[in-house]
Amino acid sequence: MKKHLMLYLKGMAMGAADVVPGVSGGTIAFISGIYGQLLDALARMPEGLLLLLRGRVREAWTLVHANFLLVLLAGILTSILSFARLITWLMEHQTIALWSFFFGLILVSCWLVGRSIRRWNAAALIALVLGVLCAWYITVASPMHWGQDYLSLFFAGAIAICAMILPGISGSFLLLLMGLYHFVLGAVKNLELGIMAVFALGCAFGLLAFARVLRAALARFHDVTLALLTGFMAGSLNKVWPWKQTIAVYTNSKGEEVPLQQANLLPWNFAEVTGQDAQLVVAILLALAGFGLVLVLEYLAHRHRVSE
Numbered sequence: 001m002k003k004h005l006m007l008y009l010k011g012m013a014m015g016a017a018d019v020v021p022g023v024s025g026g027t028i029a030f031i032s033g034i035y036g037q038l039l040d041a042l043a044r045m046p047e048g049l050l051l052l053l054r055g056r057v058r059e060a061w062t063l064v065h066a067n068f069l070l071v072l073l074a075g076i077l078t079s080i081l082s083f084a085r086l087i088t089w090l091m092e093h094q095t096i097a098l099w100s101f102f103f104g105l106i107l108v109s110c111w112l113v114g115r116s117i118r119r120w121n122a123a124a125l126i127a128l129v130l131g132v133l134c135a136w137y138i139t140v141a142s143p144m145h146w147g148q149d150y151l152s153l154f155f156a157g158a159i160a161i162c163a164m165i166l167p168g169i170s171g172s173f174l175l176l177l178m179g180l181y182h183f184v185l186g187a188v189k190n191l192e193l194g195i196m197a198v199f200a201l202g203c204a205f206g207l208l209a210f211a212r213v214l215r216a217a218l219a220r221f222h223d224v225t226l227a228l229l230t231g232f233m234a235g236s237l238n239k240v241w242p243w244k245q246t247i248a249v250y251t252n253s254k255g256e257e258v259p260l261q262q263a264n265l266l267p268w269n270f271a272e273v274t275g276q277d278a279q280l281v282v283a284i285l286l287a288l289a290g291f292g293l294v295l296v297l298e299y300l301a302h303r304h305r306v307s308e
Contacts, residue, residue, distance in 0.1 A: 004071050006300065010034060011075020013297075018164050018172060019080060019087045019185070023102045023240065027109050027167040027233060032297045038072070038165070039218070041065040042211030084188050099242040100283035104290030106233055106240060112298055113167060114230040117223045124227040131231020135169060138177070139239040146178035150198045156180050157202025162210040167229045173239060242283050243270040 010032045014025035029035040044064045051060035060066075090098045117124060146152055156178055164171035175181040187195040217225045244262040267278040 004067075007034070007068065007071045008075040008078075010297075011072040012079040013075075014072070015076035015079025016083050016087065017102075018076070019084055020091070020098070020102060020172060023106070024164060024167055024169055024171070024233075024236070025076070026165045026169070027106060028297075029165070030167045030229075031109050031112055031294050032300070034068075034072070035167075036218075037065060037068060039211050039215045041069050042165075042207050043215040045208050045211075080188060084185055088185065088189075095244075096242045096279045096283055097286050099240045099244075100286040101290040102240045103237060103242060104287030105294055106237055106290075107287075108291045108294045109167070110230055110233045110237075112294065113226060113233065117226045117230070119223055120227075121223070124223045127224045127227040128231040128234075131228040131233075132235040133231075135232045135235025136238050137235075138169070138173065139236065141177055146180055148180070148183055150194075153180070153184075153195060153198045154202035154205070156184075157199040158206030158209070161203035161206040165207070165211065165214070167233050169232050169236065238264065243267050243278060245270075245273055 010028065013032070014028045017023045017028050018025040026035070029038050041064050048060040048064035048066075051057075051063060087098075146156060156175065160171035160174050162171075163169040163174050172181060175184055184195070184199060186192075187199070214225075241264045243265045245265050247261045247263055265273055267280050267283070270276065270278040
């Protein structure tokens with residue numbers, strides 16, 4: 001029971017992270033010690049479905065770690081459905097506090113993932129640099145126009161979910177670049193089941209296709225893959241920097257102006273440029289809170305591994 005409760009809470013943490021553009025639920029999965037099992041379970045899905053079609057339900061259930069997936073998914077969905085409104089409010093009214101928390105969380109996560117690399121060599125260093133550059137480019141890329149028809153939503157879900165299981169690459173931010181973030185989040189908040197179902201099917205397709213590739217990469221090229229993932233996380237720090245100046249906005253489906261492109265500022269320049277309080281003390285405290293949360297999750301994951 002305690003094990004399932006902890007897994008459920010980890011799922012909730014993943015769901016909350018996935019709602020925030022610039023933050024990846026994959027990061028939470030990695031630092032909480034469930035990333036390997038999650039990839040393994042997802043990669044086994046096609047084989048599990050074949051067993052299910054043959055009527056071998058118990059074998060299929062065991063093969064795909066169904067108990068693990070159901071509890072984790074329950075936590076993720078609970079978090080998304082419960083916190084979508086809260087996260088939206090925080091992004092609008094407590095931006096510095098929210099970004100500071102996730103900045104601290106991702107910063108220490110870079111160290112934890114990098115620490116798992118057994119041997120640093122030229123290939124690992126190149127992968128690290130490429131990961132940083134790729135993630136950084138995504139954070140500064142110009143938004144694109146993406147349709148809101150069902151087929152477009154299906155493929156948007158497939159692309160976004162692949163990013164969500166990669167530490168450091170934010171599926172929510174990719175949706176923002178596609179111009180679909182507020183559309184999809186609005187569908188979740190308003191329980192528009194048709195849109196949610198098509199998007200979820202796209203997510204399922206993306207998961208099944210990508211999980212096997214990522215699992216194979218970690219098995220065959222462990223250090224290089226982890227270096228690349230570390231780079232992804234380091235590069236994503238550009239997006240979650242707390243002090244920003246809005247350069248361009250766009251009008252969403254509700255007629256509200258939403259930041260489209262932003263530039264990072266140093267905290268001591270933020271008040272001068274924007275006329276707003278930099279909230280430096282609050283930012284530092286919340287960054288430390290994010291830092292501490294990661295260390296607690298790592299400690300619990302380590303204790304769980306030792307007990308097994």
